[in-house]
Amino acid sequence: MPLKRRKNQSKKHDPLCPLSECMQLIGGMWTPNIVWYLSGGPRRFSELRSDIPGISAKVLSARLKEMEDNGIVARKVMPTKPPTVEYRLTELGAELLPAIDAIVTVGKKLKGKYVEDDALVSQ
Numbered sequence: 812m813p814l815k816r817r818k819n820q821s822k823k824h825d826p827l828c829p830l831s832e833c834m835q836l837i838g839g840m841w842t843p844n845i846v847w848y849l850s851g852g853p854r855r856f857s858e859l860r861s862d863i864p865g866i867s868a869k870v871l872s873a874r875l876k877e878m879e880d881n882g883i884v885a886r887k888v889m890p891t892k893p894p895t896v897e898y899r900l901t902e903l904g905a906e907l908l909p910a911i912d913a914i915v916t917v918g919k920k921l922k923g924k925y926v927e928d929d930a931l932v933s934q
Contacts, residue, residue: 836881836907841866841874843911846900849884850908853899883907 837843841863848854848862860871875898878884883904889895900908 833907833910836878836883837911839874839877841870842878843914845871845874845878846883846904846907846911847915849898849900849904850911853887853897855895855897859898878904 837846844863844866845859848859854862856868856871856875859875860866860868863871875884875886879886882901884898885901887897887899889897
């Protein structure tokens with residue numbers, strides 16, 4: 812006899828699921844890292860590039876443009892010679908910080924667990 816299909820008990824299904832919308836904003840490769848480093852205040856492109864080892868200039872530029880289009884990051888051209896550009900989180904971008912902080916907290920716990928597990932194995 813087949814099992815009866817249960818109804819989803821989570822919050823009401825929304826055709827434009829808020830979780831999916833948010834994950835679409837921060838789910839891209841390097842995007843959470845960029846938000847994390849911009850949480851400390853405005854950064855120039857070269858500063859972000861050195862903050863995030865392993866990211867190429869092309870990818871960083873593409874992510875920043877994408878984040879600007881989505882309203883997460885604001886871009887300000889500084890009147891210097893040569894011109895420099897500064898990036899900062901918008902209000903919407905700053906609202907992502909509690910979620911990213913929570914992910915970092917869990918990541919630290921997982922990292923600690925793996926370190927403890929490895930220590931137990933090596934003994």
